[in-house]
Amino acid sequence: MKVNVLAFGIAKDIFGGSSIAVELTGDDTTANLKSTLETAYPRLKQLASYMVAVNNEYANDTLPLSERDEIAIIPPVSGG
Amino acid sequence: MKVNVLAFGIAKDIFGGSSIAVELTGDDTTANLKSTLETAYPRLKQLASYMVAVNNEYANDTLPLSERDEIAIIPPVSGG
Amino acid sequence: MNTQIELHTEALNVQACIDWVMSPESGGIDVFIGTVRNATQGKTVQRLEFEAYEPMAISELNKITQQVFAQWPVQKVLVHHRTGVLQIGEVAVVIAVSAAHRAAAFEACRYIIDTLKQTVPIWKKEVFDDGEVWVAAHP
């Protein structure tokens, strides 16, 4: 399955762009997306933390993904 | 001793003016001023509370008064 | 000067108050604005009248702001209070506090309004259709 992933803040620097296409092999969970991304972009693991958002909601690791979801990587927020 | 007493808020209504002259017989303390005023103006005793200020500072009951002091009756405050 | 305390007979200018406390060193500003409500305990208020014992009110407000600077790392503190007749919706008091970090600004601003209402010699008369009341005067 191929998903499109939006990037913000430092994630944009790590991915080298504001969105990347990711080929997911294995299961379709958020956890698998994270480990796939961490293998391709090891700097992700150096962040204080990061979350995955699916369709504008924070997602837990077991959430199944579909190709039509709006998926985003949310590094530590710092608004205000 | 004769002192001049400023009145604010409801004290102005009770005294019928923004300042009154009070003849103090007996000692020259704030406590004596209060009891003299309460005798002349019994409605003072119906207030939730009131304080005496001497030269722009809240005064305790034992503070001695002089004719040159700026003395004021401070009913419960309600600013803000 | 890091403190501005004023009593005004004319409308308070909230934006000017905020501009006064802002500085390049401040990161957080907390502002409290007290306005005239149209009702108190279910009864319609026509207008308010504020009276101040002015020199003592300024003196007590100065004490409060000195306590604030002793207790919190704040940068600038402003208190403007109205006197005279106020219509519904008008601003009675503006308290503005700037600080490098927001916790100090919030806590100091709250302390100032809470303490002002306890110690500063200013009195509020609520005027109703059928009479008027000096607030808090009676038990």
Next chain:
Amino acid sequence: MNTQIELHTEALNVQACIDWVMSPESGGIDVFIGTVRNATQGKTVQRLEFEAYEPMAISELNKITQQVFAQWPVQKVLVHHRTGVLQIGEVAVVIAVSAAHRAAAFEACRYIIDTLKQTVPIWKKEVFDDGEVWVAAHP
């Protein structure tokens, strides 16, 4: 409507924010204003850049204001946040809360800014003379 949540690419208008939350029923308004400080941990800041994941930021801010209305008797709640490049002293965020009584306004305003900084997908980059840093990104 009792809630106004907006992201702006141009300067925020603090007075307009305050005017929006004021009403004849409100007696107390608390306003938090976050501004761009000229230094962080002793280092001179040249400017800030804010980036937002806009639809999700609006959605998370809506959740926060719904929590506020569930927890406190407040009347109107406004959150305006800047995006883009901000110079020193510019306003990054305005949070304004009106209520009949001040305690609710203070507590709700504090809750909003504290929660915003934890959950709302907005990112701040500090630009220095010699580089730039996404705030809080690294441990």
